[in-house]
Structures are given as structure tokens and as C-alpha cells.
Amino acid sequence: MAVMSPQSKIICYHEELRSALLAALKVADKKLFGSIQFRPLPEDGVLQISALNKTSTFVATVPTEMCDVVDQRDEVFECLLSEASVMAKFPIKLPPGSEGEVAKAGLIIADSWIQITDETGLGIGIRHSRVRRNSDLELPGHADRTIETAIDADEDFDAVLFPAQTALVGRVAEIMGQKHQIRLLKAPEGVLSRVLLSGATYGLTCTEGRQKDEDTDTSDDQPLSFDDSGLSVTSSKSLKIVGASPAHGVS
Structure with missing residues (x-):
């Protein structure tokens, strides 16, 4: 009898998740770094979403209501841009009479796939879309x-x-x-x-x-990794732009 591998689960605010994914997709380089990275931080109650191109680094923190990481493999995970686009387009609508509620999305993370689920109203646990998870991490640094x-x-x-x-x-x-x-x-x-x-x-x-000089070719083709800022990293704190848990996003 096959044993099911453990699955981590995250529940977060849908609009914040969608915005973070759409922004990350604008930054990501389709040829050089064709993936979006996810980094759950249960101790801070957020999910970090990151993207990279040869000159830019983007990170957003999405507030979570649940951040249950049950396997070390899920501490950092990625998916291709095409898969992240499917997640960003996954529709979640509040049912009639739900004034004051906030649309929520769930992420179930397995060893080879990520499933985004509707965690709002009548769609809880029923409506979902599953995308492929990268087998290896592609984006360097933090x-x-x-x-x-x-x-x-x-x-x-x-x-x-x-x-x-x-x-x-x-x-x-x-x-x-x-x-x-x-x-x-x-x-x-x-x-x-x-x-x-x-x-x-x-x-x-x-x-x-x-800039180019006569002796050294320092062309734009040299990519910058997350940590290739040209400045020493002396701060030990993680990104604390976690905000609160707003009802309709952060103004």
C-alpha cells in the first residue's frame, strides 16, 4: 500500500496573494530565471514570494491565517512562470451576503505539485487548481x-x-x-x-x-543574484514589511 507523502498547507488572503504573484511575474526573467519562489515563514505568519531578473530583485510578504510547513522540502519551493500565472488567475469570489468577509486562498504543497484552493464561503475545499512544482530550486540567494x-x-x-x-x-x-x-x-x-x-x-x-571601460567587459549580460548587490549584508533581520492582516489589502 502506497504511503502518501506529507503535505504542507498555507491559508492566506487571496487579493494579497494575487497581487504578489502578478508583480513577481512582471519582474521575473523568462529566459534566465523562469521561476517564482515561495518561502513560508510560520514564525512571522507570512508567505514570501520572490522573483529575479538579471538586474532586479522583488519580494512580497503575504499575511497568512495558517502556515503549516510539515516537511523540510517545503521551507522553500518554486514553480515555473506559466504555473504561477495559473495560480494568479485562479478566481475566488465572496458569496452573496458575505459583507465584511475577506476572500482567502489555500496552498497545499506536495513533493511534485502545488494546489491552490478556494477557502471562502461555499467553495471551501472544493474549488481548486493544481500546478507543477519545480523539482529543484533555480533562484539563487535570498x-x-x-x-x-x-x-x-x-x-x-x-x-x-x-x-x-x-x-x-x-x-x-x-x-x-x-x-x-x-x-x-x-x-x-x-x-x-x-x-x-x-x-x-x-x-x-x-x-x-x-559601465564599460576599455579593459574590462562588464556588459549587462552579467546577472545579479538575490545577494549580488555589491554591498555587504550586515543585517541579520529578515524582511519585516509584513504589515497587518487588512480586510481589503494595504493602502
Whole structure:
């Protein structure tokens, strides 16, 4: 008789989950880092969702009502962008007469799949969609460390934003729909510009290119990992932009 492997389960607020996934999909690089990373933090009551491209790092924290990680394999897990898109599009609607309630989604994590479920009203435990889980982790480093480093970095009041930075910052800010701050930071040596976009429950850092000199080719093709910020990571704290548990998102 086959033994079923343990399954972790997370219940979170649907709108916050959807926004985090949509923003992560805007940041993610389809060719270089074609996955979205999930990192449950039961001690903080949140689920971190991260994405990476060769110049940008994004992380959002989604408040949870339940964060039961029962196996070490589920402490960090990923899925392809196409699978994350299915999760982001999974519809959850409140039933009539449910004023004051908040739409909730569940994530059931197995060894080879992730299932998003309706945890609201009449659809509890019935409506669901299952996607494939990556067998291996693809995204390097820790997104929260990169964002924490950026938060602690000095500002550069003479810096400028480049069009690609402006476009990505604008798209992510619009999707997340929160009050936010935009700070131009002192960039690592050779990098033209570095910007930090931060809201109550998310952060995005984005650089623009690398300067070229006559002796060294430091082209834009050199990717930045979560931890490749050019600044030493001295903060031991994890990302604390966890916010509260708002009824209709964070303003």
C-alpha cells in the first residue's frame, strides 16, 4: 500500500496573494530565471514570494491565517512562470451576503505539485487548481537579504532613473496598489543607477546596466543574484514589511 507523502498547507488572503504573484511575474526573467519562489515563514505568519531578473530583485510578504510547513522540502519551493500565472488567475469570489468577509486562498504543497484552493464561503475545499512544482530550486540567494541591504543603503541625490527602471517600478507599484517610497541609492561600482521601490508588504530593487571601460567587459549580460548587490549584508533581520492582516489589502 502506497504511503502518501506529507503535505504542507498555507491559508492566506487571496487579493494579497494575487497581487504578489502578478508583480513577481512582471519582474521575473523568462529566459534566465523562469521561476517564482515561495518561502513560508510560520514564525512571522507570512508567505514570501520572490522573483529575479538579471538586474532586479522583488519580494512580497503575504499575511497568512495558517502556515503549516510539515516537511523540510517545503521551507522553500518554486514553480515555473506559466504555473504561477495559473495560480494568479485562479478566481475566488465572496458569496452573496458575505459583507465584511475577506476572500482567502489555500496552498497545499506536495513533493511534485502545488494546489491552490478556494477557502471562502461555499467553495471551501472544493474549488481548486493544481500546478507543477519545480523539482529543484533555480533562484539563487535570498531576496529578503537583498531588499534589507537596499533599505539600509545610502541615497544618491544626484542619481537618475533610466527608462527601463521607471517602467518596471511603475508596473510593480500599480499592481501592488499600496502607498510606496522610491529611493535612488548609491550604486555598486560600475553600475549606472540603483533604485528601491518599497511598500508596506513588498520591496523591489532595480539597477541599470554596468559601465564599460576599455579593459574590462562588464556588459549587462552579467546577472545579479538575490545577494549580488555589491554591498555587504550586515543585517541579520529578515524582511519585516509584513504589515497587518487588512480586510481589503494595504493602502
